[in-house]
Amino acid sequence: GQQLNQSPQSMFIQEGEDVSMNCTSSSIFNTWLWYKQDPGEGPVLLIALYKAGELTSNGRLTAQFGITRKDSFLNISASIPSDVGIYFCASKDAGKSTFGDGTTLTVKP
């Protein structure tokens, strides 16, 4: 099946720092989705992207759909302790979604 490669695998940052993570694929996608999973909970959708080149913001989060349609990045500005969790990228593919392995974010106060 299709694979999404997320990087970095984990990040340890200081509160207030900006964060960037990305997701790449060898396949072209029409949709990119970014989810956040709090410890012990189910993932929640943060941002959905539907058009190549699209740049979308949700509060301190910004995500972009790569122009080649094979990648996407997610930025978090001015991180706070509640940003801790696992961030997943996902693609929508004919009835099911493929998820990346996630980026685990730790924020030190």
Added chain:
Amino acid sequence: DGGITQSPKYLFRKEGQNVTLSCEQNLNHDAMYWYRQDPGQGLRLIYYSQIVNDFQKGDIAEGYSVSREKKESFPLTVTSAQKNPTAFYLCASKDGASGSAGEQFFGPGTRLTVL
């Protein structure tokens, strides 16, 4: 409130027993999914169903079974044939309408521990 529920949150079973995890949604979504998540890893698709009375195997279906007799419900049975059943299990649903955004809504998960 519309949503997707999984119960119980924590489940313990002895090795060799079958166990069924429940998943219910009142979002009127056509599609439902089961994922397994192991520590430090991503989501792996077990089974999915795009419509009532129909379901397909995902990437790791061996040792699991599902049914979809009602639109609202998609229970997952972890059988004794599953070699390593201890994991966090997530259920999700998605609106199948062509104009929908396509995102999946997840339940809170069930942590299964087999002793």
